[in-house]
Amino acid sequence: MKFAGIVGAKHWTRIACVAFLSTVPLALTACQSDPDIDITKLSAETDPPDVLYNQGLANLNAGNVSEASRKFAAIDRQHPFSEYARKALVMSAFVNYRQGANQEAITAGQRYLKLYPESEDAAYAQYIVGLAYAKQIPSVTQDQRPATQTIEAMQAVVTKYPDSEYVEDAQTKIRFARDQLAGKEMQVGRYYLERKEYLAAIKRFRTVVEQYGTTNQVEEALARLVESYYAMGIASEAQTAAAVLGHNYPDSEWYADSYKLLQSKGLEPRENAGSWISRAGKALIGA
Template sequence: MDVRRTGHAGARVTAALKIAALAIPLALAACSSKDDLDDLALNETPPEVLYNEGLALRAQGKLAPASKKFEELDKLYPYSEYAKKSLVNMAYLNFSRGKYTEAITAAKRFLTLYPGNDDAAYALYIIGQSYYRQMPDITRDQATTEKAAAAFNELLQRYPDSEYAPDAETKLRAASDQLAGKEMQVGRYYLNKRNYIAAINRFKVVVLNYQTTRHVEEALFRLTEGYYALGVVNEAQTAAAVLGHNFPDTQWYKDAYSLLNKGGYEPSEDSGSWISKAFNKINVL
């Protein structure tokens, strides 16, 4: 065997392997060079340019690309003035696209970073609206409805003169009405099961927390029913008396009066009752 020939062949193989090894990263670099250059160009784009590009896309109705542009700005220039504006735009665009979770996240982040900003009222409005659009029907859990009501209530308390306040007030009433309706549904269920204490506790929530909703009339009648069934006649009479004083022409009062009258009683208000105090407190306010 010719050792010299073998040595030359081995050298040629080693050289070829080195060249191949060098060629692999060069090929990979060639494949990714365009993306790298794009990223580099993006990183060098001034924030005001990115922001204006996002606004232009938004004006053209290109909501998804606009949202992405604002997200990029927020990542590249966090805590900048343009990032602040981008968060508000992200909340709006995500809401408009039905991406309510993302809209809530952006709006909450804005409120955390800039609680005293002029757009804080709008951010709260977006949060409330996003939860409001997801409110389930009355047969299901109402956690989302509670969050919608909380957001609108906070908006009205902090920014009562905001341009968003009137609509927030309207939607707060609707959310409250649904929450009261849920309490009534559960209360009637317990009443039918003759679990009177559990039923009374549900109707009590309506009287205390949702007194301005359309459900309060029935709640007072159901309290009359529940207390009367338990033999707590004094509270049954008070519930009926308060019902008659506030809603004298309703069928609910007629039914309450009839229920008590069959047992030889009449509506009679006890000023020391929690029911009487609850309504007197509202009237004073």
């Protein structure tokens, strides 16, 4: 088959079955240059579910995504209690995702999980939900609710289906979403820091260090803590933040800048073991 996309070969074989290869005419394998037109030329309202399903697969394989979607939707409408309705629903989730209809993909995936939570394709449906949320993650200047939803959906893949083929990518999406959430905290923290609202800034940078210590935002967060505490005259905390930064990221430019800032007042990095920064530092990515 020329269809690949995000469905793995093993998964595609499981969904499509041998029926697809045996019932779709050989003529359907020829390439067509027309836009998204139904290559099966059969009624989606009256055909039996197995025929509609294979027509949907044939259209999908030919790149006619919207027609494939119409076939799978027809099964849901006309044959809701058939075995093919189950297969068509998970394919509808995928096709909607493929078309960029993320909310529709989420709805279809969640409906599948509600109806068939123990099926062999439940992991894939959960993964599609996570992918659809991930596609909606905006820049850090905007509301990061989709990032939180991505983490929840992909964590379900990891937790509920630990042996599935989707776990590795789910973990990658979780890391990306967490980095976005940390980036949002940094953006707000810098906003307060620029306005010399140091306590509000420290609260945001502390969130990054304590909750998002495995993200790539933590170096700057520590450096901004040095800057914030230094500006407030709390030398011990500034020195501790610099020491933790230097211990975990000794070659970081953020550490070089923090070290220079402390030296401008005759100070140097020195860790206070009783500080929250010291406790949090033991769990950082570079520890």
